[in-house]
Each structure stands twice: as structure tokens, then as C-alpha cells.
Amino acid sequence: MKTFKGLFVLVTLCVVSSQTIAQNPINEPKKEAQAPKKWYDKISLRGYAQVRYNRLLETNEKLKCEQCDRSWGENGGFFIRRGRLIFSGDISDRLYIYVQPDFASNVSNSFQHSFQIRDAYFDLALDAKKESRLRIGQSKVPYGFENMQSSQNRLALDRADPTNSPVSNERDLGIFFYWAKAEIRKRFAYLVSSGLKGSGDYGVFAFGLYNGQNANKAEQNNEPHVVSRITYPFQLKSGQIIETGIQAYTGKFVIEKNTKNKAAESSFIDRRVAATLVVYPQPFGFQAEYNVGEGPEFNPSTMTTEVKKLNGGYAQVMYRQKIRENHITPFIKYQYYNGGKKHEIDARRYIVKDLEIGAEWQLKDYFELTAIYTISDRTFEDVALPVNRQTGNLLRLQAQFNF
Template sequence: MFSPINKSLTTFYFKINFILFLVLSIPAAKAQITRPAAQDTVPSSIRPVDDTKGDAPAKSKWYDKIGLRGYVQVRYNRLLETNPLLQSGHDKSVGEHGGFLIRRARLVFSGDVHERVYIYIQPDFASTPGGSSSLHFGQLRDAYVDLSLDKQKEYRLRIGQSKLPYGFENLQSSQNRLTLDRHDALNSGVPNERDLGVFFYWAPAKIRERFSYLTSSGLKGSGDYGVFGLGIYNGQAVNNPEANNNQHVVARLSYPLALKNGQIIEPGIQAYSGIYTVTKDQLSSSNLVGGNFTDRRVAASLVVYPQPFGFQTEYNIGEGPEFDPVTRTIRVKNLKGGYAQAMYMLKLKSHTLIPFVKAQYYEGGKKVELDARYSKTYETEIGVEWQPLQAFELVAQYTISDRTTRDGRDLDNHQFGNLLRLQAQFNF
């Protein structure tokens, strides 16, 4: 039986209209501006090309064009734990034998190597390869080039390994996200959020400046993935080779609207479609048969940025490979799920506090897990982010989780439990 808290998740999700009414009736904080950012605050990668004539500038060195930044996250998840058998598909240190974990250790190398060419390379030194019991391997997360097709840099081609334009929270960096992990519903469609492909992005210059402002101002933006995005990619998840002769196609439309009261809201819609191959190494026994399966979804998003009250919600439906415990086979089945999150930004002198609450629900297959594992998740997260310094922030999150999974090794694994999770993040 599900707890009363988890039984109410679906009701909570469908009452968001009342919350949105309250959000839009609250004036945004005066500190939030809607005019375009000053030119000197706009990253060079989105500034229009200046083709005016004049004296030729001195030729810069390659190291003057490349910037370096990064962040490190350290976690502990065992406080007030009620069920050590409860696990999470996002964090291997949740549950029995979990201890301190370096969740992220990332460096970002980026810069304009040409007036129309921007590069971005991000390795992570806290990765764990599939099937390995060891931690903290170096692994490539992003490696792409943005090629601007016009002088205003409104039309771009992104070539390489990068995030897929499917879902707001999937695009939001872990460095900016409030909750410690992404929700299951949309993330199960694009696990690890990335893949190798070619993508087209378009956004007017003033909207690109707004995307940049939503991130740099601390409002928890997703970054600049255009007003419209369209791409083709392998579809077997990041750092995995293609396993069939079909590529996935993804499209997204999202626009940050600036209201008269200073509030910014961002509605969005996205979808992807392709063929996913369940490979032999994903199967729990030789009796199971993998192969090619339809994999497609459509999702809607709505974000109200915290000025000071914020709200975001996403929901998707679709179909994909899923383990069927009755026939003990993998079949194409329907899936559904989403989340709703409320937050409030408090400024106390040099300190920033953002309390939040998030409820999520998902039912369907997880295509990259063992036997395309069936999963049913009800989860509530209540926490607060504290940032006393720009270079340091601490998150405390109490999680109430009810998870059921089914695969060839365990036909009915139902775990319920609560735990307090802590994360220290260092930005540099």
C-alpha cells in the first residue's frame, strides 16, 4: 500500500492551475529586469559579429580564446534513512553500503575560436562506467561545436555530443538545479541527457540574451537551447555506440515570456521519435530476447522563474520498450509521468535561500536499464538550497520515496522509505 503522502501526488499535480493563478498575481522582485542585458554582460558567444571597418586588432593567442570553469559536488545520503534497500537509479550511494560520494567533478573548456565558431568540451571525473564497481573515472560528457549561420548568431548548427532538447529540467545544469536528481518521467527518455548528433537552434538575439540572464542571475535557467530546436542523434544514450540503422529525431519549441510585472514564464513543448535497441548486455538471461523497439514521446513544460515565488512542471506520454512480468518478455508499452515543483527565493544580505518542494510520478519502462526494467515511482522531495558565497552552496533534501521495479531477476521489487540527503557544491 502506498503512503498517504504518495497517494496524493497525482492530485497535487493536477491542482497546479490554482498555484499558477497565485504565481502570476504576485509582482516580481524589483531586481528582475526585462530589458535586454547590457552588451558587456552578454557572453561573446551570443554577441553579433561586428563587421565595421577599423584598425585590425592584434592577433590573440589560442589560450586567450578558451575559458575554464567547473564545479564539484559531494554527497551523503544516509541520514534518517528508514529503508536501506531503497535505491535510486540516479545516485548509486543511496541505500545500503552507500557512503560519501563525489557526484560531479567537472571542468568546462569553452570559447570563440572564430567569430562564428564556438567550442564546448566538458569531461566529468566522477563517472562510473556500466558494470564497474569502481568510482571516479574520467568520461566525456560534452564535446560540440556551434557554427553560427548569420552575423547576428541567431541561427546555429550544433555538431557533436551535447544535451538533447527534450525537457526543461533535462537541459538545466546539475550546477543550477534545485533538487539533487532529475525526475524519472522525462529523464528516462533521454538518460544522462546527452547523445551524439547534429542540432539546429534558432532564437532572436534579444531572447538569447534573456536565456543568458536567466542563468547568470541565479534564476535557475536551462541555458540557451534556442526558441526552436531540431536535431538528429544516435538514440542509444550517451557514450554508447549506435546499435541499429535508424537515428532518433527530436524537436523543441520554448519561449521565455517577460510579463509587465517583471515575472518571466517559459512554456514549452517537445517530442522525439526513433528506434531503440535492447542489446544482449542489457538482458538478465539468455531466455530473454532483445532487439529493436519503437521509442517515442511528447512532453509539455511550464516554468515560472522564482521572482521571488517560482513554479515548474512537466509531463510526458509515449511508448517504449518495457519488461512484462506476465509473459517475461520485453514489449513496446505505453508510459506516462511528470512532476510539479514550487520554490521561493529569499535574499538575506549576501545569502540566498531557496526552499522547494517537488512531487513526481512515473510509470513505464526504463529502456537503458536491465531488461528495459518496468518502473513505477511516487516521490516527494522537500528541501532548501543555501548559498552564502558564489563559490559554495549547500542543499539539504528530505526524500519520501515509493518505488516498484520489475525485471527478469526480480519480478516484484517494491521499496518504500524516507531519507535525508546532503550535498555540498563548489563552483569555480
């Protein structure tokens, strides 16, 4: 009996000990509290690059487009239009940063692929839902849908002259206030991520002050430009999304003059108002913008720059079709502009009538090929060329790489 009692006690002790070990394993390392992420661990990196060739089926090498693509016309060849890296991320609950350098900025016809900062801004959220925010730094000026739309998403290779001429490179240094409800901010994000060619999230309401001399250029007077924009993406019961908007800005711009320009002043009134309508391609789409205003414009009859009225816009139809895993989007775009371009020498006088017929082939997410046949009629005149009208056609090709 003593033997059985001893065995019973021994088994009981073993069971208790095994349960204790199971509950508190001596070989299992203690779980350490995870350290909060450093700010640099919260930053993502992405980018894209565009390589172009514009000389196929060219009928006039004197036809040029300085603002849209310097590789048009004579001495043009293979051209890296953009080479962007984007650093962005929420480094805290209220602070978002976005820095985008471009390694392929073109500062002259003879010097290509220089390094420039495109964007360097900081979004400071004013509420927990991030519906109201301040954007401080160099960023896009909220004027126009196509200007806000990334070149990575746009169908046409270049933005339209009439609505892009207000802000060269679309950017300037300033402070902007953006507001939109959280659900609408999600809709803005969806319009980009879904491939529907959205403009991005620049708020339903925007208001800002900026230098006014365009990106990477110092202020030339003591009067900032003022801009405001209202836009809204309506979603119908069918799922179709339609966006309408109106925007305006005002200020004074200091132009660069040729020494033979007879203008006594260099500072000119610069103000515009524009309307926007976008029917997203689901699968048929339509996009149009038109603006009017006044600003500096070269007058070839008097060989001087003066304040003149301007007007112009564009209209684009498109059809987005999915074929297996690819998307093909044919489109037709027409633009008209009559006015000056303040950021070019003498505020060149322009009359633009362009028709573009093209298609974008998107192979999954990493490669896009776009082909556009352009029929162009452009008048662009300054002191050096006071009489200059060029017409012609050309086939343009672009390969885009997303990474």
C-alpha cells in the first residue's frame, strides 16, 4: 500500500508540474513591447518615368510647343519627359509629407535632364478625420481639373494650353486650405486607384495664397496671388460619377522681356476664372474646361507687351475598354486658346488650334504605351518672331513605366 501511495503522490506531482510548466514555459522568450515606428519607417517610395519620340510623320519641323514638350520640331529626338521619385507618408496622426523631385526637368533646348524639386509640401490636419487641412510648401495650385491630374494618369501627353498657361508646371510656393468630407476624400482616392483618371484629392473647397511667379522661382513683387476652387464628384444611382467645378485666381505677374520690347513696365494684372465638367469613363467619358480672363500678352503691331483679354479651353471624349488584363482607352481632344503666356519671353502671343487623336494601352500596372496623331495650327509671336504661324502634323509616342 505504501508503494501505491508513493506512486500516486509522484504522478500527482508530475501532473501539477507539467501544468505549471505549460502555463509558464521557462524556454519561451518574454514578449517585448514593440517600439513605435520611427518617422522614416512611415515613408513610402514610388515613381514613374516617361520616354517620348515626336518626329514620326512630321510635316513641319518649325512647329513647336515650348510649354508642353521641348522635343517637338527640329533637333528633337528621343526624350525623357519625366523621371519622378515620390517620397510620401503620414509621419504622425496630423502630419503628412510629400516630396517629389524630377530628374528629367528640361530647362533649355540644349540642356536636358536637370534635377528640380516639383513638390515639397506638408499637410497639417486640423481635425481628427482630416477633413480640413493646411498644405504648406511648393505644391500644385488648385486651378483646373487637368492641372491637378497627375501626368501619370492623364490620357493626353500634355496639358491643354488654355488652362495650363495660368500656372507653368502647375505649381508654386504658398499655403493652401483644403476641405472635404471623409467619404468624398475616399471617392477622390477611388477615382485615381481604379484607373478612371481622377485628379486626386484637392478638396471640395480650396483657398490659398502663393507667390505667383511659378515653381522654383522667387517672388518678384510684394503681392501674393489668391486662388479658390470648388469641385464635387457626384455619384449617380447607376454608379456613374460626374464632377463639376469652378475656380478663379487673381494677382500680378512680372514677365521676362527682350531688350527690344517697348513695354515700360514688367508687372501686369493676371486673373482668370474657369469652369470644369468631367464625366468619368465608365466606359464612355467626357472632359471639358474653359477659362476667361486678362493678363500680359505681346502685341506684334506695337512691339510691346500689354494687358489683354484671353480665352480658351478644351474638350475630350474617351472610351475605356478592358481586354483581358489590359485597358485600352482611345480618345479625341480638341483645344483652342487665344491669349498670352506670361511665363514665356515677352508674354508670347498665342493662337492655338490643336486636334489630337490617340489611344492609351495600359499593360497591368507597370507599363503604358500611348500613341497620338496631332494636327496643329499654332501662332506664337514675340519680339524675335513678331510674325510666326506654324501648321503641321506629327505622330507622338510615349512609353511610361510605373514603379
